[in-house]
Amino acid sequence: xxxxxxxxxxxxxxxxxxxxxxxxxxxxxxxxxxxxxxxxxxxxxxxxxxxxxxxxxxxxxxxxxxxxxxxxxxxxxxxxxxxxxxxxxxxxxxxxxxxxxxxxxxxxxxxxxxxxxxxxxxxxxxxxxxxxxxxxxxxxxxxxxxxxxxxxxxxxxxxxxxxxxxxxxxxxxxxxxxxxxxxxxxxxxxxxxx
Amino acid sequence: xxxxxxxxxxxxxxxxxxxxxxxxxxxxxxxxxxxxxxxxxxxxxxxxxxxxxxxxxxxxxxxxxxxxxxxxxxxxxxxxxxxxxxxxxxxxxxxxxxxxxxxxxxxxxxxxxxxxxxxxxxxxxxxxxxxxxxxxxxxxxxxx
Numbered sequence: 001x002x003x004x005x006x007x008x009x010x011x012x013x014x015x016x017x018x019x020x021x022x023x024x025x026x027x028x029x030x031x032x033x034x035x036x037x038x039x040x041x042x043x044x045x046x047x048x049x050x051x052x053x054x055x056x057x058x059x060x061x062x063x064x065x066x067x068x069x070x071x072x073x074x075x076x077x078x079x080x081x082x083x084x085x086x087x088x089x090x091x092x093x094x095x096x097x098x099x100x101x102x103x104x105x106x107x108x109x110x111x112x113x114x115x116x117x118x119x120x121x122x123x124x125x126x127x128x129x130x131x132x133x134x135x136x137x138x139x140x141x142x143x144x145x146x147x148x149x150x151x152x153x154x155x156x157x158x159x160x161x162x163x164x165x166x167x168x169x170x171x172x173x174x175x176x177x178x179x180x181x182x183x184x185x186x187x188x189x190x191x192x193x194x
Numbered sequence: 195x196x197x198x199x200x201x202x203x204x205x206x207x208x209x210x211x212x213x214x215x216x217x218x219x220x221x222x223x224x225x226x227x228x229x230x231x232x233x234x235x236x237x238x239x240x241x242x243x244x245x246x247x248x249x250x251x252x253x254x255x256x257x258x259x260x261x262x263x264x265x266x267x268x269x270x271x272x273x274x275x276x277x278x279x280x281x282x283x284x285x286x287x288x289x290x291x292x293x294x295x296x297x298x299x300x301x302x303x304x305x306x307x308x309x310x311x312x313x314x315x316x317x318x319x320x321x322x323x324x325x326x327x328x329x330x331x332x333x334x335x336x337x338x
Contacts, residue, residue: 018336018337019296019320019321019322019323019334019335019336019337020334020335021325021332021333021334021335022332022333022335023330023331023332024330024331024332024333025330025331026304026305026329026330026331027304027331030329030330031330032305032309032327032328032329032330032331033328033329033330034325034326034327034328034330034332035314035325035326035328036323036324036325036326037314037317037324037325037326038323038324039322039323040322040323047328056320056322056323056325057322057323074271074300075300075302075333075335077271078269078271078300078302078333079269079302079333080269081222081257081259081269081271081302082259082267082268082269082302082304083221083222083259083260083261083267083269085265085267085304086261086265086306118221119221119222119240119241120219120220120221120222120239120240120241120242121219121241122216122219122261122263124263124285161241162241166285168286194219194261194263194265
């Protein structure tokens with residue numbers, strides 16, 4: 001009985017030892033890497049850092065170039081099904097107000113089109129201020145800016161449950177300045193569409 | 195003693211509901227596809243909010259696409275079972291940790307802010323391997 005188990009065990013291990021990894025550059029062309037931290041329960045320190053296909057499970061992974069054939073049909077289909085990358089929009093405001101600068105009006109139209117084009121969108125609205133005024137007032141102003149954008153999106157027919165709005169006050173300046181500095185680039189709302 | 199135990203139970207419940215925050219959303223799905231949450235089986239309609247420990251299960255014609263709140267993106271292929279067993283992300287600090295388990299099938303990943311936040315903050319487990327993702331695009335395949 002136990003002897004039969006001893007014979008069967010390596011076969012079972014072999015049966016599940018066929019996981020594989022295909023590593024590719026990201027959409028911007030940067031080649032990242034994947035570390036194999038454990039193989040078959042044992043710690044390893046291997047790092048795969050080239051475009052390659054690797055059979056997983058060995059302590060020293062044997063990576064092969066993707067070669068002329070490149071991706072298999074199933075793999076190419078899988079990549080086609082990846083959601084689009086998150087997209088970020090910046091809207092700018094007049095000093096001390098929730099009024100958009102005129103040049104940001106066109107960005108609103110692009111933002112609306114982007115959300116409408118996505119399936120199951122999530123929209124994160126983050127308000128910011130410059131350093132004019134107190135930190136407390138700027139916290140409030142940044143929230144009002146973010147909520148103003150969110151309310152506009154609601155008025156355009158988007159579901160509130162798709163969206164969130166937060167204010168970061170003067171904590172995350174786009175351009176570092178001294179306190180009480182008027183700066184148009186810092187008076188902004190970032191909208192991330194996923 | 196019993197009172198304390200019940201009290202602790204309540205705290206645990208509160209902590210659990212707190213932890214059950216949105217981590218991702220279903221973008222698209224097709225064919226036979228299910229989100230398994232504990233004993234529940236949810237239809238992966240576009241916009242469905244995922245929680246940590248959800249499992250994405252597809253049949254032979256099934257597919258799902260998911261985007262996480264840190265911008266990580268998944269495409270789950272046919273005949274797959276993929277769980278996000280751990281997910282923590284601080285939107286303000288843009289740091290976190292994530293463990294994804296691929297029990298069978300195929301998963302394409304484009305990593306997001308979690309993978310950039312700390313070395314091996316994003317891990318992927320297959321039945322025989324633990325991978326540390328260092329910012330990239332890849333496919334993991336686990337044949338049945």
